[in-house]
Amino acid sequence: MGRASYLAVMAFIFLGTAWLEIGLRTRVYRRWRRLLLTLLPVVVVFLAWDAYAIAHGHWWFDETAITPVRLPGGIPLDELVFFLMVPIASVLTLEAVRSATGLAVGDEGPSSSAPGGSAEGAGAGRSGADPGGAA
Amino acid sequence: MTYTQLAVLGVLAVVGWDLWVLRTRLLTRRVFWMAYGIIVFFQLVTNGVLTGLRIVRYSGDAILGSTTPDDRAPVVLGDGRILFAPVEDLLFGFALVVLSLSLWVAWGRRGIQREPMAGPPLSALVPILARVGGRPPGAIDRASGGPLESPGSKGGGPADPPATTS
Numbered sequence: 001m002g003r004a005s006y007l008a009v010m011a012f013i014f015l016g017t018a019w020l021e022i023g024l025r026t027r028v029y030r031r032w033r034r035l036l037l038t039l040l041p042v043v044v045v046f047l048a049w050d051a052y053a054i055a056h057g058h059w060w061f062d063e064t065a066i067t068p069v070r071l072p073g074g075i076p077l078d079e080l081v082f083f084l085m086v087p088i089a090s091v092l093t094l095e096a097v098r099s100a101t102g103l104a105v106g107d108e109g110p111s112s113s114a115p116g117g118s119a120e121g122a123g124a125g126r127s128g129a130d131p132g133g134a135a
Numbered sequence: 136m137t138y139t140q141l142a143v144l145g146v147l148a149v150v151g152w153d154l155w156v157l158r159t160r161l162l163t164r165r166v167f168w169m170a171y172g173i174i175v176f177f178q179l180v181t182n183g184v185l186t187g188l189r190i191v192r193y194s195g196d197a198i199l200g201s202t203t204p205d206d207r208a209p210v211v212l213g214d215g216r217i218l219f220a221p222v223e224d225l226l227f228g229f230a231l232v233v234l235s236l237s238l239w240v241a242w243g244r245r246g247i248q249r250e251p252m253a254g255p256p257l258s259a260l261v262p263i264l265a266r267v268g269g270r271p272p273g274a275i276d277r278a279s280g281g282p283l284e285s286p287g288s289k290g291g292g293p294a295d296p297p298a299t300t301s
Contacts, residue, residue, distance in 0.1 A: 006190050009181050016177065024256045034248035038238040046231060049141065058138040058197035065190040086228075087235035089177075094170040094236050099254030100264045103166035106159055107243030108252075 005065035006078040010085045017089040026095035028088070039087055046083045050075050138197040142226035149233040159237040159244070171232060178228045179218045187211075187219035198223050 001008050020026045028035060051073030053059055061076055069077035098105050136144075153161050161167040185191045192203035199222060200215025209219050216222065243249045256264055 005188065006185065009184050009190075013177070013181060022257070023260055024254065026253045027251050028253075030251070031248035034239065034242045037242050037247060038235060041238060042231070042235050045234065049145070053138060053141075053197075056197070057194050059191055059193045062188075062190050062192065065188070083231075086231055090170070090174055090232045090235050091239045093173050094166065094239070095253035097166050097170045097173070098252075099256050101166065101169070101268075102254070103169070104164070105166050105240055105243075106161065106164065107240045107249055109249065 001065075003065065003067055006061075006076070007067065007081060010078070010081045013085045013089050017092040020092045020096040024096040024099040026092050026099060028092050028095050035088065035091065038091065039084060042087050043080070043083050047071070047073070047075060047080065050079050050083075138193070138221070138223045138227075139199055142223040142230070145230035146226045149230045149237070153233055153237045157237050157241045159240045161233065161237055161240060167236065170236070171229075174232055175225070175228070178225070179220070182220045182224055182228070183218040186216075186221075186224075193221050 018029075021029050054074050061078075066076045066078045071077065071080060094105065097103065150162060153159050154163075186193075186203070187208050189203055189208065193200075195202035198215055200209070203209050209216055211219055217225065255261075
């Protein structure tokens with residue numbers, strides 16, 4: 001697949017999770033401001049880790065399998081795509097599980113959050129609480 | 136520091152971050168571990184491609200296992216590797232996922248686009264989801280407070296669109 005090899009794996013992650021937005025109504029892309037605020041710190045932290053690892057020779061890349069574009073620190077553009085796609089796929093998965101199970105995640109709002117107790121969250125979403133309507 | 140040391144530090148950092156800094160406490164929630172189980176399965180698959188095809192290569196000085204060979208794929212299992220990838224990648228991935236999800240939840244707790252909440256799934260998917268362990272058809276939907284399959288069921292927020300199924 002040549003220089004698109006790495007990006008092809010990223011495309012698989014994107015396409016493999018994007019359907020959740022519709023099929024399980026995850027509403028993650030739709031809440032794009034919250035998503036961007038989530039991605040920004042993650043990208044900063046993990047690009048720093050990536051730059052350190054590349055500078056110290058922890059890992060390197062097959063130059064024939066990635067794009068020729070480099071960010072500061074010699075980080076391949078492909079890696080930036082990785083640090084965007086994996087968090088997005090993770091959030092989509094979390095919201096998909098919430099959608100499918102009704103389990104509480106912890107952001108349901110003051111009325112239904114139950115601080116304390118190690119078993120919190122398990123099944124709390126089935127209580128019929130209506131945080132959305134309470135607002 | 137080696138990748139091994141950084142990866143362990145990364146896991147410790149995100150555990151403290153989730154439990155005591157942001158206090159999102161995702162690590163105490165069933166929903167997180169169900170999601171992580173799905174994520175780690177696909178991590179093993181996709182990372183297996185990236186490392187097995189040697190698109191990404193590792194130095195034996197930085198990981199528990201040995202350096203990615205120049206002329207062939209690394210071992211599938213053993214020598215500090217799981218499905219071609221260094222075990223350190225599992226710790227790295229865990230840190231990446233926990234940081235991402237804890238931030239996502241923290242913004243929601245602060246009222247940043249808490250709504251529209253996720254769910255319910257398209258009604259066509261409900262029987263399939265019930266079979267793989269999701270909530271059964273007719274279960275109370277957390278977001279709407281109404282039955283899952285009620286035609287007028289909405290996701291909660293005022294900006295919620297009409298249901299896409301007819």
